[in-house]
Amino acid sequence: LSSSTALEGKGQLKFTSGRWSPHHNCTQIATANDTTVRGWDTRSMRQIYCIENAHGQLVRDLDFNPNKQYYLASCGDDCKVKFWDTRNVTEPVKTLEEHSHWVWNVRYNHSHDQLILTGSSDSRVILSNMVSISSEPFGHMVDDDELSDQEDQHQEEKIKEPLQDSVIATYEEHEDSVYAVEWSSADPWLFASLSYDGRLVINRVPRALKYHILL
């Protein structure tokens, strides 16, 4: 135990979840207690930011965006997934309301941060494409001097607008609440989900989307 700090306040306060921030050289940690999300600096053990009333009821899980420094996703018992910019915590940047019961897990894809996976106790796993708040809102950009003349013309024809956020797929193979979802660390296009009835389902990102992102 290298250092500790306690949360002050009335009543029985419990931390429900915590996450290391992958940026900032491992000095930041975010925790969730009841309906608040707090960010802590481990060097001084002080609170950096505090997102009050992140969700109407309990906050179940957090995840940091691996590619963008200040972005954080949280999910909770109000069936919503919210994306926050920790520099401005008064308003969520985006809110997803696709589930019809508590969202237990939210996970960013480790390499392509527009792919978001959420699992919920309504027995569904939803894969969403949050392009507008990802690190590559305009798709894969290539430097001009790397292109040959033919590809140059193709590049001009491409439409330079941000793609639309959308739900890519809803996976309904589970019969009971899904309590955990995770991306594979070996293959960035593979993910697994686990439900209460002991079912483990492994899925892939649809091929069309995969090629669209890669190319």
Add this chain to the structure above:
Amino acid sequence: GSGAGGSSEAAAGGTGGGGWRRPHGPLQRYYGPSAAEAAEAAPDPTDINEPHFDPEAFMNKVRSECPLGQLLAREAALGREIRALDSDMQTLLYENYNKFISATDTIRKMKVDFRYMEAEMDDLAANMAAISASSARVSAALQDRHRRGAQLAGVQALLRKLQALVEVPGRLRRWAGTEPVRALRCYARARAVLRHYRHLPSFRAIEDESHAIMAELAQRLRTRLREETLDPKELTECVEMLLQLEEPPEELSEEFLSQAGARLEAELAALEAELPTSDASGAATTPPPTSDILDFVDRGSSAFVGTLCQLASSYRTLFGADTGRLEPFAATLATRYFELLERRLALERGLGDTSLLVRALDRFHRRLQALLELLPAGAAAAATLVARAARERVDRYLRALQTFFLGCLGDVRQALAAPRPPGKEGPGLPDLLATLATSVLGQLKAVLAYVQLFTARDVAFASLPYFKGEFCVTAVREGLVVAFVRWLCRTARGFADGPAERGAPAAPPALLLLLARLCLDYESSTISYILTLTDEQFPPQDSGPPVTPGPALGAEARAAAQRLLDHYVQVQGAAVAQMLRKSVETRDWLGTVEPRNVRAVMKRVVEDITAIDVQVGQLFEEGVRRAQSSDSSRRAFSVYSSSRAPSRYAPSYTPSAPMDTHLLSNIQKLFSERIDIFSPVEFNKVSVLTGIIKISLKTLLECVRLRTLGRFGLQQVQVDGHYLQLYLWRFASDERVVQGLLDEVAASAAHRCLDPVPMEHSVVELICERG
């Protein structure tokens, strides 16, 4: 004998017969209507009174038909008649005899008189000839003298004129001070002659002198013109006189206009003095106007517009139809007047008296008509002014409606939150809803009635094309009615969307329910009613701007109602779920004792759900519930006690080990429908209650899954579950939903239990009945 006598008598009777027997016979024949009848009737030769009487035929007929006694009677009658006729004839003759005699005498006398008169006439003719001859002689004799007399008369007239001319300067001098009009007239008359005879020195002298006097007069008039206290009439007179004095008209017209301008500016300044001015900081420095807008417009119209019209018409009469200078002059002043009026209108802050405003605008418009022939462009400006004022007023009404609605909502909230004295029922939700709806509708109708004043038929500007078309559609229908309905839906929705997120004090659930019902009612009936009413009072044009159709508004209202109801379900569900969650989290499930009774929190849950049922039942209808089977309320958990009661889904399994049970439950799940917990509810009671129950039971399920239970913990869960199932099935639309969820709870509890030994079913029932 008798035949011959009879025939002569008959002949005499025939000739005189027409007279006595039927005195009006000839008259009848003359006047004709019976002529036809007479013509139709066959001439009967045996009828004594007919012209075709034939005595032979008559005698034959009578002889053959009548008996002797009758014949004798007939003869006697005939004789009597003949005698009567004779005597009548004699009487007539004697009566009229005198008259014949006197007529003859008169004629004789007339002849004599006429002979006498003829002689007299001849005499008269002779005399007349004599007279005319002598008159000709007389006039010939006097001819010469007559000529000389006329000549002298002419000379005298000339001398008189000369004298008048000579006196002109004297007269001018006398009148120039006091009666310039007479002087002018005199001068005008003299001027032409003087000019003509200018070459004669004496005339020249006269002319110069009078000219000098008139110049002096002109000078005086000019100075008078520049005075400020002239009224338009005097001004006109002055200018008229100056024109008569042959001053250059352009100069005069400019002078006229500037004077008139000064006058009108004074009027406008007086009007402006009424308006409160504001200094640099924007605060009013003079007190607000004490007169109302009608007075203001009156004053403005009569003073300013009247004066302007007067001056304009005088200008026209004086300077002809050349309006080159007049129009811009009038235009600038009119613009300033409009500005002042706008400022005054802007001061009409309150909703005071719309009829007053309408009358004021009407008067303004009417009085302006006279001016508008001068300023064709002014018509547009005036119309815009009126239109803007009307629009302003409509907007204000909209805002007032909004405030009113918020006030009503505040009242409702207070009524809901007021502490009730014990023993007295609180205000029923249907009553509150009815009051709210009727008051809002009433207010809307009142506002429409006020606004209709703008398009009343006796108002002058109502015939402007703006008011007929665009006002009705854009301002009233869209701007007032549709905007209000939309705002109402938005505000209602705001109760659902807004506060709960921020943690601000949320609306009480009863309010959400009330608003949901209100929006639903709006969608079903009120919106169409309001729109028809508006269309009746303000008929839309066919070619006008597009209107929002009723169904579109209805859809918005329905969406708001849906959102509110969903939010209500969420809020109530969250309240119940919180209780259950706390109860699961705070209890020590491992070390608990054998359950003797149902936990208090379950009873509380059932009470709460019953209360919600009552509350929702006040406003929404029952809804459709799936038919229950006979053993529905006595069902035990299928998973565990499948040895006792037959399981509904799996037909023939008799599981003995937990492993099989697990498989069984999975297979059961394959067949049952997946339950969506937070799905949109329908607008009836069972749907709402089902939603709330689903949320609560699912929370219970998830919380139970997070704890580790001991044996008695499991039994307690079992007891609680059975109790809930006993009481909650009747609220749900489909009891299988409740059953399924409770089965899940029991199954999950069993999985989490260290020592899963369920309680006997009869004992469970006993405890539940007792509790």
